[in-house]
Amino acid sequence: MHINTKNLKAIQDLYPDELAHCYGCGKSNPDGFHLKTYLIGNETVAYFTPESKYIAIPGSVYGGLLASLLDCHGTGSAAAFVCKNEHISLADAKTIPVRCVTASLKIDFKKPTPLGVELELKGKLRSIEGRKIWVDMTLAADGVICVTGEILAIRLKD
Amino acid sequence: MHINTKNLKAIQDLYPDELAHCYGCGKSNPDGFHLKTYLIGNETVAYFTPESKYIAIPGSVYGGLLASLLDCHGTGSAAAFVCKNEHISLADAKTIPVRCVTASLKIDFKKPTPLGVELELKGKLRSIEGRKIWVDMTLAADGVICVTGEILAIRLKD
Numbered sequence: 001m002h003i004n005t006k007n008l009k010a011i012q013d014l015y016p017d018e019l020a021h022c023y024g025c026g027k028s029n030p031d032g033f034h035l036k037t038y039l040i041g042n043e044t045v046a047y048f049t050p051e052s053k054y055i056a057i058p059g060s061v062y063g064g065l066l067a068s069l070l071d072c073h074g075t076g077s078a079a080a081f082v083c084k085n086e087h088i089s090l091a092d093a094k095t096i097p098v099r100c101v102t103a104s105l106k107i108d109f110k111k112p113t114p115l116g117v118e119l120e121l122k123g124k125l126r127s128i129e130g131r132k133i134w135v136d137m138t139l140a141a142d143g144v145i146c147v148t149g150e151i152l153a154i155r156l157k158d
Numbered sequence: 159m160h161i162n163t164k165n166l167k168a169i170q171d172l173y174p175d176e177l178a179h180c181y182g183c184g185k186s187n188p189d190g191f192h193l194k195t196y197l198i199g200n201e202t203v204a205y206f207t208p209e210s211k212y213i214a215i216p217g218s219v220y221g222g223l224l225a226s227l228l229d230c231h232g233t234g235s236a237a238a239f240v241c242k243n244e245h246i247s248l249a250d251a252k253t254i255p256v257r258c259v260t261a262s263l264k265i266d267f268k269k270p271t272p273l274g275v276e277l278e279l280k281g282k283l284r285s286i287e288g289r290k291i292w293v294d295m296t297l298a299a300d301g302v303i304c305v306t307g308e309i310l311a312i313r314l315k316d
Contacts, residue, residue, distance in 0.1 A: 021213045023220040031211040053189040055179045056259070057314075062181040063260045064226025071221045101214070102221045106264045156215075 002118065003038075003045050010036035011044075011076045011083075014096045019156075024072035035069060037076030037123070039090060044077040044123035044135075052115060060112040061119075066147050067107050069121060070137055074151030075100045077123030078133035082155060085128055100133060100153035113139065113146040131155040160276065161196075161203050168194035169202075169234045169241075172254045177314075182230035193227060195234030195281070197248060202235040202281035202293075210273060218270040219277075224305050225265050227279060228295055232309030233258045235281030236291035240313060243286055258291060258311040271297065271304040289313040 012025040012035065023032040037046045048069055056062040078100040080090070088096055113119065119141055126134040131154055139147040170183040170193065181190040195204045206227055214220040236258040238248070246254060271277065277299055284292040289312055297305040 019215055021216060023212050023214070024222045026213075029211065029213065053187065054181050055184075055187065056181070057177055057257075058179060062226075063229045063263070064182045064222070067225035067229060067263065067265075068220075068222025071225060099215075102265075102267050104264070104266045105221070105225065106262070107225075107260075108262045109260050 002047060002120070003040060005038045005045065008038045008040070009090050010038055011080045011090065012036060014090060014093050015099055016095050019099045022072065024068050025076060033068065035072045035076070037073050037080060039080040039084065042124070044073065044080050046073045046076070046121040047118055048121070049118045050115060055115060059115060061115050063109060066113060066139060067105070069119070070107055070139060070147065070149035070151070071102055071105055073121040073123055074105065074135050074137060074149065075102055075153050077135045077137070078151065078153035081125040081135065082128065082133060097158065099156045101156060102151060103154045104152040105149065107147060107149045109147055111146050114141050117141050160205060160278070161198060163196045163203065166196045166198070167248050168196055169238045169248065170194060172248060172251050173257055174253050177257045180230065182226050183234060191226065191230070193230045193234070195231050195238060197238040197242065200282070202231065202238050204231045204234070204279040205276055206279070207276045208273060213273060217273060219273050221267060224271060224297060225263070227277070228265055228297060228305070228307035228309070229260055229263055231279045231281055232263065232293050232295060232307065233260055233311050235293045235295070236309065236311035239283040239293065240286065240291060255316065257314045259314060260309060261312045262310040263307065265305060265307045267305055269304050272299050275299050
């Protein structure tokens with residue numbers, strides 16, 4: 001079930017222009033994936049349907065793409081959770097003063113991820129300590145979790 | 159320094175045709191990265207120069223691409239080390255009876271990876287236990303290690 005994100009702002013669309021070039025999620029990268037992460041309550045979500053060329057072995061999505069999605073959803077989720085923690089309203093913001101990068105990413109491929117269906121990524125905050133943010137993630141296809149991920153993201157200094 | 163790989167066969171070019179579609183390294187994927195992993199002694203190497211569109215924040219390579227390279231170099235290295243372990247000569251082979259997939263991938267981004275230079279990936283075998291293969295990896299730019307990775311790869315059943 002696709003959660004309705006129509007009236008929400010994606011966290012990546014609130015990154016300052018000079019930090020919005022990421023191939024995975026930057027609004028200013030004409031070639032990229034443009035992943036959009038939304039904060040809903042205490043959770044983040046993102047949706048993505050891979051093109052058929054992103055194949056691993058026949059029928060399955062290529063792990064590098066899955067890692068890419070989790071990386072960008074992870075840094076986006078980290079920024080969203082920092083905003084929530086600091087009472088920065090995403091609904092009111094044009095840009096946010098928070099941008100995170102990946103220090104460490106761990107990905108467990110639990111089962112093959114089928115090609116040809118929309119993937120749902122979710123993120124939950126584990127903890128924030130200063131500029132370090134840990135987020136736990138899942139990636140599901142047809143309601144079945146195929147991949148789990150954990151990220152340690154670092155908030156860039158202003 | 160780029161190690162001379164001219165007279166070597168890439169492990170990915172020895173995958174059976176029906177398992178050679180991977181976006182990251184499959185010879186049969188017309189759109190992919192075509193990463194090539196070579197076994198040299200007890201080590202594997204691969205080289206890749208990212209196009210400028212694979213940007214993270216300005217000047218740096220996008221983490222998702224780095225994860226993708228480590229994923230394919232990891233499974234390729236795992237297959238190469240299994241072949242070495244089982245005395246399967248890559249020089250003599252047209253295809254190999256070994257294909258590995260990723261169970262788990264851990265990536266540590268030690269410092270930003272500069273865009274515009276050739277990246278050198280290396281892999282070393284940690285251990286083989288049955289169908290499980292652990293490989294440690296580094297990714298360097300201009301001789302400086304920017305990213306480290308470890309993979310648990312699983313050998314597919316015949």
